[in-house]
Amino acid sequence: MSTGAKKRIMREYNECTADTPAGMKINFDEQNMTEWEILLDGPDQSIYAGGHFKLKMTFPTEYPFKPPVVSFKTKIYHPNVSNDDKGSMCLGMLRADEWKPPNKVVAVLRLIQALLIEPNADDAIEPSIANEYKENRKEFEKNAKDWVKRYAK
Amino acid sequence: MEDDVGFESQDKDIKPTKHAYETDFIVYGPQEIEQHQNEQIKEVSNILGQPPESTAILLRHARWNKERLIDQYMEKTEEVLESAGLDESAISHPPRLERVKRFMCDICCEDGPKLDTFAMKCGHRFCVDCYRQYLSTKIKGEGEAARIKCPGDGCNRIVDSKSLDILVKDDIRERYKDLLTRTYVEDKENLRWCPAPDCGYAVQCAVKDKDLPRIVPTVHCTCGHFFCFGCSLNDHQPAPCSLVKKWLKKCEDDSETANWISANTKECPKCNSTIEKNGGCNHMTCRKCRHEFCWMCMGVWSEHGTSWYNCNRFEERSGSEARDAQAKSRQSLERYLHYYNRYANHEQSAKLDKDIYLKTEKKMVQLQTTSKMSWIEVQFLAAASQALQQCRQTLKWTYAFAYYLARNNLTEIFEDNQKDLEMAVENLSEMFEKPIDQLQSLRGDMMDKTAYCTKRRIILLNDTAENLKSGNWEFNVSL
Numbered sequence: 003m004s005t006g007a008k009k010r011i012m013r014e015y016n017e018c019t020a021d022t023p024a025g026m027k028i029n030f031d032e033q034n035m036t037e038w039e040i041l042l043d044g045p046d047q048s049i050y051a052g053g054h055f056k057l058k059m060t061f062p063t064e065y066p067f068k069p070p071v072v073s074f075k076t077k078i079y080h081p082n083v084s085n086d087d088k089g090s091m092c093l094g095m096l097r098a099d100e101w102k103p104p105n106k107v108v109a110v111l112r113l114i115q116a117l118l119i120e121p122n123a124d125d126a127i128e129p130s131i132a133n134e135y136k137e138n139r140k141e142f143e144k145n146a147k148d149w150v151k152r153y154a155k
Numbered sequence: 156m157e158d159d160v161g162f163e164s165q166d167k168d169i170k171p172t173k174h175a176y177e178t179d180f181i182v183y184g185p186q187e188i189e190q191h192q193n194e195q196i197k198e199v200s201n202i203l204g205q206p207p208e209s210t211a212i213l214l215r216h217a218r219w220n221k222e223r224l225i226d227q228y229m230e231k232t233e234e235v236l237e238s239a240g241l242d243e244s245a246i247s248h249p250p251r252l253e254r255v256k257r258f259m260c261d262i263c264c265e266d267g268p269k270l271d272t273f274a275m276k277c278g279h280r281f282c283v284d285c286y287r288q289y290l291s292t293k294i295k296g297e298g299e300a301a302r303i304k305c306p307g308d309g310c311n312r313i314v315d316s317k318s319l320d321i322l323v324k325d326d327i328r329e330r331y332k333d334l335l336t337r338t339y340v341e342d343k344e345n346l347r348w349c350p351a352p353d354c355g356y357a358v359q360c361a362v363k364d365k366d367l368p369r370i371v372p373t374v375h376c377t378c379g380h381f382f383c384f385g386c387s388l389n390d391h392q393p394a395p396c397s398l399v400k401k402w403l404k405k406c407e408d409d410s411e412t413a414n415w416i417s418a419n420t421k422e423c424p425k426c427n428s429t430i431e432k433n434g435g436c437n438h439m440t441c442r443k444c445r446h447e448f449c450w451m452c453m454g455v456w457s458e459h460g461t462s463w464y465n466c467n468r469f470e471e472r473s474g475s476e477a478r479d480a481q482a483k484s485r486q487s488l489e490r491y492l493h494y495y496n497r498y499a500n501h502e503q504s505a506k507l508d509k510d511i512y513l514k515t516e517k518k519m520v521q522l523q524t525t526s527k528m529s530w531i532e533v534q535f536l537a538a539a540s541q542a543l544q545q546c547r548q549t550l551k552w553t554y555a556f557a558y559y560l561a562r563n564n565l566t567e568i569f570e571d572n573q574k575d576l577e578m579a580v581e582n583l584s585e586m587f588e589k590p591i592d593q594l595q596s597l598r599g600d601m602m603d604k605t606a607y608c609t610k611r612r613i614i615l616l617n618d619t620a621e622n623l624k625s626g627n628w629e630f631n632v633s634l
Contacts, residue, residue, distance in 0.1 A: 006284075010262070013264050064296070066262055067289055067292040068292070098297065099297075102304075102306055102307065102308050102310075103262040103285065104262055105308055
């Protein structure tokens, strides 16, 4: 990784700590600055309220010309998070063809929070969950809350 | 697009007689493709009254849809020019590097008065290193060319080739030009790259996606590769593309694992848990629900009385339904394996034949020295080898095709054709492996058999192609 990229990640970390979105904590290791651990509380107004989620953000060597990779380490029932051991997300600015180099981590964090409040069922990675979200909201909310209790307490 | 002008058909493309299974196509080399592009640019340039360089940008921007470009240009010239980065001010102020006071690059966070920066007309300014790195990631890493957007957040402005020219180094510029040529072929519905490794030819063919259930458009590139214009896979006549896709998926899938399970295991008649028998005793006790039953007849064990290891209650109803389901799954597995084994066998044999082909050349040289035959006279071996390859490729796909055929008279005729071709191929294949000293005396016979194989193949392909075209085949899946 180039010194420019390191400088930028460092700067972004400082920006994030100065202006961390509410309900979020970043564990940053200067020895391994390309992997951030993010602790995220389910937003109050969302069905994930009360849950605590652990995420990993990995910066590729080409950063910031390629987007960071986000994965949920805590299982979550959500149309935009893959329901496997990877818990990956792949939408909006996180996609290589939509990511622009000036995009910032803070914006990614805000995007994740916004998605917890309102999932994007039209750009889902889990079609069956997305379908449930659209067709049977009650069942979806029940399952999501169930998973919060089971995995995110 | 039928309006692609400027190419006269060449002698090699004129075939004396066209068979039902053959498709018209033309092969273009890299220079012809470029020439083709230039002709279109020239034509549109005259209509729009724009210099050829700008016209090229406009055409690429419009994905080479020249009718739409001309329409839109006539309707809203300014807008079209601007979106392609060609508006008036762009021409009066050509793109250049600048140093700007109090600038900080939003990508690398560098600042300083000596930093060279660049921005297109949209005003999203970044340092030249970041701009360069961004373009090289897009061009080298992602293979993009004609549709690279400005790096600015949310900006959809396309990076034009003039801006690109002053930013990137020669190697990337070369790659960019290659990619632009590629997009020309990729944007055109009637053009397709030959998928053979390192082949720079493209094939033009009028067959469209919607025609594919009725036609299998095999084309023959100048490099020697036979491929399907519809899906770019190797020649798969007589099977249409959608069946090929289904078949390959089936062979790849572990759906056959599921079939193995159903053929080698049984479900507990009570709780439906899957059970694999691992001992000799037919008295099964389900581990899950403790149900006791007989593996042979699937009936309740207690009904067996004292006939412990000898199930003679085959007619009892309690077990007959479970047995029916078992038999059905076994039949479907056997049917699949019947076709798969033959498909795989021809594939394997074709590979072996190819090995032999490499030895053929040696044989031809040996034959020349031992028998005083001329080079021309030993060519029959090469011809035989080629015919074998081609016939096996066809035979291989006849089995995938047959797997999806419903049983009727037409299918029977097809199977007869298949059998005739297969016999002809095996006869020739056998001769091919004979020792050198016998080959000379077999020359006439081998030439006859080679011609016969080729003829049988044409008969089979004509029959399938004609019936496919008229929609006569009845498949057990939808195309």
